[in-house]
Amino acid sequence: xxxxxxxxxxxxxxxxxxxxxxxxxxxxxxxxxxxxxxxxxxxxxxxxxxxxxxxxxxxxxxxxxxxxxxxxxxxxxxxxxxxxxxxxxxxxxxxxxxxxxxxxxxxxxxxxxxxxxxxxxxxxxxxxxxxxxxxxxxxxxxxxxxxxxxxxxxxxxxxxxxxxxxxxxxxxxxxxxxxxxxxxxxxxxxxxxxxxxxxxxxxxxxxxxxxxxxxxxxxxxxxxxxxxxxxxxxxxxxxxxxxxxxxxxxxxxxxxxxxxxxxxxxxxx
Amino acid sequence: xxxxxxxxxxxxxxxxxxxxxxxxxxxxxxxxxxxxxxxxxxxxxxxxxxxxxxxxxxxxxxxxxxxxxxxxxxxxxxxxxxxxxxxxxxxxxxxxxxxxxxxxxxxxxxxxxxxxxxxxxxxxxxxxxxxxxxxxxxxxxxxxxxxxxxxxxxxxxxxxxxxxxxxxxxxxxxxxxxxxxxxxxxxxxxxxxxxxxxxxxxxxxxxxxxxxxxxxxxxxxxxxxxxxxxxxxxxxxxxxxxxxxxxxxxxxxxxxxxxxxxxxxxxxxxxxxxxxxxxxxxxxxxxxxxxxxxxxxxxxxxxxxxxxxxxxxxxxxxxxxxxxxxxxxxxxxxxxxxxxxxxxxxxxxxxxxxxxxxxxxxxxxxxxxxxxxxxxxxxxxx
Amino acid sequence: xxxxxxxxxxxxxxxxxxxxxxxxxxxxxxxxxxxxxxxxxxxxxxxxxxxxxxxxxxxxxxxxxxxxxxxxxxxxxxxxxxxxxxxxxxxxxxxxxxxxxxxxxxxxxxxxxxxxxxxxxxxxxxxxxxxxxxxxxxxxxxxxxxxxxxxxxxxxxxxxxxxxxxxxxxxxxxxxxxxxxxxxxxxxxxxxxxxxxxxxxxxxxxxxxxxxxxxxxxxxxxxxxxxxxxxxxxxxxxxxxxxxxxxxxxxxxxxxxxxxxxxxxxxxxxxxxxxxxxxxxxxxxxxxxxxxxxxxxxxx
Numbered sequence: 001x002x003x004x005x006x007x008x009x010x011x012x013x014x015x016x017x018x019x020x021x022x023x024x025x026x027x028x029x030x031x032x033x034x035x036x037x038x039x040x041x042x043x044x045x046x047x048x049x050x051x052x053x054x055x056x057x058x059x060x061x062x063x064x065x066x067x068x069x070x071x072x073x074x075x076x077x078x079x080x081x082x083x084x085x086x087x088x089x090x091x092x093x094x095x096x097x098x099x100x101x102x103x104x105x106x107x108x109x110x111x112x113x114x115x116x117x118x119x120x121x122x123x124x125x126x127x128x129x130x131x132x133x134x135x136x137x138x139x140x141x142x143x144x145x146x147x148x149x150x151x152x153x154x155x156x157x158x159x160x161x162x163x164x165x166x167x168x169x170x171x172x173x174x175x176x177x178x179x180x181x182x183x184x185x186x187x188x189x190x191x192x193x194x195x196x197x198x199x200x201x202x203x204x205x206x207x208x209x210x211x212x213x214x215x216x217x218x219x220x221x222x223x224x225x226x227x228x229x230x231x232x233x234x235x236x237x238x239x240x241x242x243x244x245x246x247x248x249x250x251x252x253x254x255x256x257x258x259x260x261x262x263x264x265x266x267x268x269x
Numbered sequence: 270x271x272x273x274x275x276x277x278x279x280x281x282x283x284x285x286x287x288x289x290x291x292x293x294x295x296x297x298x299x300x301x302x303x304x305x306x307x308x309x310x311x312x313x314x315x316x317x318x319x320x321x322x323x324x325x326x327x328x329x330x331x332x333x334x335x336x337x338x339x340x341x342x343x344x345x346x347x348x349x350x351x352x353x354x355x356x357x358x359x360x361x362x363x364x365x366x367x368x369x370x371x372x373x374x375x376x377x378x379x380x381x382x383x384x385x386x387x388x389x390x391x392x393x394x395x396x397x398x399x400x401x402x403x404x405x406x407x408x409x410x411x412x413x414x415x416x417x418x419x420x421x422x423x424x425x426x427x428x429x430x431x432x433x434x435x436x437x438x439x440x441x442x443x444x445x446x447x448x449x450x451x452x453x454x455x456x457x458x459x460x461x462x463x464x465x466x467x468x469x470x471x472x473x474x475x476x477x478x479x480x481x482x483x484x485x486x487x488x489x490x491x492x493x494x495x496x497x498x499x500x501x502x503x504x505x506x507x508x509x510x511x512x513x514x515x516x517x518x519x520x521x522x523x524x525x526x527x528x529x530x531x532x533x534x535x536x537x538x539x540x541x542x543x544x545x546x547x548x549x550x551x552x553x554x555x556x557x558x559x560x561x562x563x564x565x566x567x568x569x570x571x572x573x574x575x576x577x578x579x580x581x582x583x584x585x586x587x588x589x590x591x592x593x594x595x596x597x598x599x600x601x602x603x604x605x606x607x608x609x610x611x612x613x614x615x616x617x618x619x620x621x622x623x624x625x626x627x628x629x630x631x632x633x634x635x636x637x638x639x640x641x642x643x644x645x646x647x648x649x650x651x
Numbered sequence: 652x653x654x655x656x657x658x659x660x661x662x663x664x665x666x667x668x669x670x671x672x673x674x675x676x677x678x679x680x681x682x683x684x685x686x687x688x689x690x691x692x693x694x695x696x697x698x699x700x701x702x703x704x705x706x707x708x709x710x711x712x713x714x715x716x717x718x719x720x721x722x723x724x725x726x727x728x729x730x731x732x733x734x735x736x737x738x739x740x741x742x743x744x745x746x747x748x749x750x751x752x753x754x755x756x757x758x759x760x761x762x763x764x765x766x767x768x769x770x771x772x773x774x775x776x777x778x779x780x781x782x783x784x785x786x787x788x789x790x791x792x793x794x795x796x797x798x799x800x801x802x803x804x805x806x807x808x809x810x811x812x813x814x815x816x817x818x819x820x821x822x823x824x825x826x827x828x829x830x831x832x833x834x835x836x837x838x839x840x841x842x843x844x845x846x847x848x849x850x851x852x853x854x855x856x857x858x859x860x861x862x863x864x865x866x867x868x869x870x871x872x873x874x875x876x877x878x879x880x881x882x883x884x885x886x887x888x889x890x891x892x893x894x895x896x897x898x899x900x901x902x903x904x905x906x907x908x909x910x911x912x913x914x915x916x917x918x919x920x921x922x923x924x925x926x927x928x929x930x931x932x933x934x935x936x937x938x939x940x941x942x943x944x945x946x947x948x949x950x951x
Contacts (some may be wrong), residue, residue: 057516083518095513097506099573108502112518118531121498122491128498175518347746407931411939415686415749416888419880420935421926434919557877563751568750612765619761626754630747631737 009068010035010179010211011056016065016075018051018235025051026062027235033213035180038205040214040222040243043232044255049215050064050092052232053181056213057089058082071181084112088177090168092184092215098157102148102167105156106139109174139174145207146170146200162193167202173204183215192233194218198225223247231255275530279603306486313478313551314469321474322546323590328481332488335575336535341564342573343496344510344528346409347418349560353428354398356555357541360393360431362387363550364438380445381437382490385630387451390419395537402533404524413511425557432552444551447544448472452480457545481542487581488535493575495531504528505573525600565622568629571636580637653787657796659903659908664794666902667801669684672879673684673886673894673901675849680888682821682845684745685735689752690853691873692730692759695922697723697854698861701780702772702868712775720854727850730755731843739842756873764870771867780863797859804855808848811893817844878905887944896942901927 011033016024017028026048033039041049054060056067058079088109089126096105112113114135116128143149144168151159156167169185185201186194189231198221204210222229222243233238233255239246246252313321334349340348372379385393402409406419432439439445450460451457453601458476463470506514507521515521520612544550562585592614596602601611612620629636679687704710710718713770734755738748746906778792812818824841852927860875861868882901886893908915908923915922940946 059512059516078520079512079515080518080520081474083516089516091513091516095510097509100502100505101510108500108506108514108519111499111503114499116499118495118500121500122495124494124498130573168414171517262327306794341746341750345744345746408935408939412935415746416884416939418688418746419884420688420748420931422877422880423925423932426925426928430919430922430925433921561757564750564753565757568754572747595942611762616761616765619757619764621759623754623761626757627734627751630743630751630754631734635749636745 007233011034012068016062018055018056018060019063024235029237030232031237031240033211037212038094038212038214038225039228040216040226040229041232042222043227048235049232050183051181053089053215057087083175086178088172088175090172090183090185096156096164097168101153102155102156103139103152105167106143106171106174107135109148109171110135112254113176121255137219142170142174162189165189177210180210184217186218186221194221201225252260288565307483310479313475314467318474321478321589325474325477325481325546326461327583327586328485329539329546330566330586331485331579333536333563334578334582335488335492336532337563338567338578340528340532341567342502344504348421349418350421350424351536351563352555352559353424354536355540355543356428356432357398357401358394358537359544359550360439361397362391362541362544363445363447365393366390380434380440389449391450393542394541395534398502398537399530399534402530405529409529410526418623425560428555442552444549446549450545473535477545484538489575490539565626568626569636571638574638575637585622586628588621589615592618653722657788657790658906660790661794662903662906664798665906666899668797668856668859669878669882669902670895670898671801671852672806672876673898674891675852676883677888677891677894678845679849682824682842683735684737686749687752688749689730689755690879691876692727692756693723693764693850694876695759695855695873696726698857698868698872701858702774716858720851723854724847725848727846728843736839736842760873767870770813771869773867774862791863791886793859793862796914803832812879856946871904878927880929885931885934885941889945890943893941893943900930904930
């Protein structure tokens with residue numbers, strides 16, 4: 001799939017620089033995310049991929065540059081406000097809440113879509129109960145969609161690694177995002193789990209019409225899924241284009257040869 | 270490097286929970302709960318008056334412990350400010366419900382009072398606690414758990430200073446009488462003669478017991494709903510991982526402030542009841558030690574658990590009482606006739622609390638609530 | 652003016668002592684991320700052993716003091732090895748460990764209370780109730796001694812902290828525990844040494860805090876360590892320099908409020924007890940991580 005440059009971007013990263021105590025984590029990074037695409041960000045370890053996601057979700061504030069999303073300047077907003085305008089994130093290191101059930105973890109994704117406060121929840125007012133019912137129904141739907149249906153009442157801490165990863169993604173989907181940030185969704189998964197996750201990501205984009213940004217090390221998966229790839233190395237963009245174009249970019253090959261043993265290869269996930 | 274850091278943080282966030290016990294307490298069969306409450310309501314008509322009195326104290330402590338547990342267990346914000354909000358409830362109620370006393374030169378200093386109907390005075394005191402709790406939000410919402418624990422000590426000191434200094438409101442060292450609570454004609458005081466129920470006098474202690482039980486049931490129900498509802502999910506999320514909670518859309522600062530305020534108001538309810546129990550308020554007992562004993566209830570009962578808070582409160586309240594009363598039969602306790610021994614009942618209780626806190630956190634962070642859940646399972650296996 | 656100088660000097664003396672306590676508190680936090688509510692337990696362990704060995708064996712003050720310091724160091728080591736490191740090994744939350752130290756505090760305080768009852772033990776320090784006259788200023792000798800000795804100890808500590816391998820390891824540990832471990836520094840040793848030093852500092856501070864103008868060592872002495880909390884927090888929990896600044900601020904605030912009490916009656920009786928906490932709250936309002944504390948960055 002080629003990118004139509006005439007389509008307005010959903011998100012636009014403009015000259016973003018992030019510095020930590022003398023260390024430059026991102027250096028003048030710019031790229032565009034088109035609506036309806038699966039946009040991958042790849043690069044060797046320490047290239048600044050997770051930092052980029054932290055900027056997009058408001059956890060880090062860039063020292064320079066700005067990030068536009070749907071008319072909002074994300075770099076000026078607090079994380080919880082960013083969640084409220086349709087940017088969701090699944091964490092690399094699984095930040096699910098182990099003591100809550102799978103369903104309640106996903107209900108947390110509905111936080112910004114719901115209203116019940118201390119008083120109405122505490123007194124179980126009809127409004128709070130109705131809201132709870134409606135949103136639980138939707139959460140169960142999404143649970144089924146991600147093959148978590150049978151696990152909804154299980155405490156999240158007791159899930160298998162693969163299921164926890166799915167829950168992480170499912171919870172982000174529960175926020176009804178327009179832009180979904182997936183940070184290494186298949187890291188540590190076996191072959192079968194990886195395949196199921198890849199299918200799920202394609203389904204999320206197709207059925208729910210969500211634009212997906214993906215940080216991933218599994219090159220097979222990236223090349224199979226992504227419409228567009230941005231390559232970071234030492235905090236700089238060294239390539240930006242279709243998977244095929246990026247793969248043959250000499251600079252990308254050099255970056256990967258310099259730090260990792262294998263050159264990214266196209267392959268079935 | 271940053272990957273390593275992130276990994277470490279994630280591992281800590283995942284594995285290091287305050288309590289390992291399951292947070293989802295099942296609602297349990299409603300019938301069993303109603304029977305339990307009904308039986309509890311009959312208790313003062315079976316037990317003696319001194320037992321009823323201790324029970325009032327335990328019920329009151331349970332309300333205060335539930336308030337603290339919402340903050341420490343559910344939200345992960347350590348607070349030692351409990352005595353302050355008890356003071357606001359107790360002294361606030363007294364101030365709003367009392368009649369003003371004019372100063373008479375050379376005889377009496379006089380005191381302020383608003384002479385509100387008692388129930389209204391209690392409600393106003395609770396609201397004032399909420400306002401003060403909210404006023405502390407620039408601090409309560411910005412500090413991370415453990416810092417708040419130390420910062421909240423300031424409120425304890427301020428509370429004590431207020432009692433000592435604002436003599437026209439608190440009575441200073443001489444103290445102040447507390448007007449009896451009156452809930453739609455049900456007055457928490459002795460009458461002559463007291464009406465009887467089941468052959469038992471329905472006096473001040475019995476009435477206070479019933480009021481405290483009613484309030485405890487209400488507070489437990491409310492807090493349980495909060496914990497299992499939308500706000501509770503947000504609080505538990507920010508306890509486990511602030512950044513991730515924020516990215517999920519939780520306004521972390523607002524929720525910390527709200528948790529602190531809600532906890533303050535519930536603690537003030539306990540304060541109003543305490544004022545009734547004492548009948549006359551004096552500056553003692555509202556100090557760091559009181560904060561510690563509430564913390565003991567929460568830890569012993571089980572962090573994050575409403576039923577645990579109640580168990581912990583009962584344990585911490587009854588232990589010194591039982592030691593005092595049956596001290597002479599307990600070897601090593603200095604009591605009554607046996608003046609030589611290991612420790613006084615109070616000291617022995619304190620040693621047990623301290624030891625229980627240390628041992629439970631080492632071996633059973635889920636507290637009594639988790640132990641109780643484990644017993645039936647162990648029995649089944651046997 | 653001379654009155655002000657008198658309060659000021661006295662405040663510096665008290666401040667140096669509080670800084671010793673706060674410093675120990677901060678070192679423990681830096682090494683283990685644990686807020687030690689058992690700081691009072693360290694203090695009374697040291698002072699009790701010092702006072703008791705004087706009473707029992709008629710030891711000289713320096714000898715008794717050494718015994719007390721060793722006892723407090725021992726106490727710190729025991730708490731760290733037996734409890735804190737065990738809980739850390741089980742990945743317990745730092746709040747849980749903090750609450751655990753409250754349990755230790757209750758145990759220790761009750762034990763001393765059980766042994767002492769209502770008895771007040773005198774410290775037998777060489778300064779007694781004597782005062783030093785400098786021009787028109789009169790300051791208790793204990794305060795001058797506290798200022799001089801406290802200053803020396805603080806100076807020695809900061810020099811050592813800067814140049815010793817332990818100091819370097821400690822600062823590295825506070826930066827990034829994982830990376831420090833990878834560099835081959837034994838975190839458990841950093842942590843153990845931190846608790847030992849905190850014990851030593853708390854015992855020395857305790858000896859001064861129980862000397863004149865305090866009547867002596869009694870069952871409530873662990874409360875004296877409460878002053879370390881606002882000092883450490885307002886300086887910044889992870890800053891050794893902040894502990895020094897915080898200690899001096901709290902000491903000065905306390906002594907000035909105490910000295911000018913007559914002019915401060917509108918603030919109520921005994922205002923000097925609350926002043927340190929007020930100062931702490933004001934600092935926290937402006938800087939939530941204290942004067943010199945590092946602002947934390949949220950990471951996922």
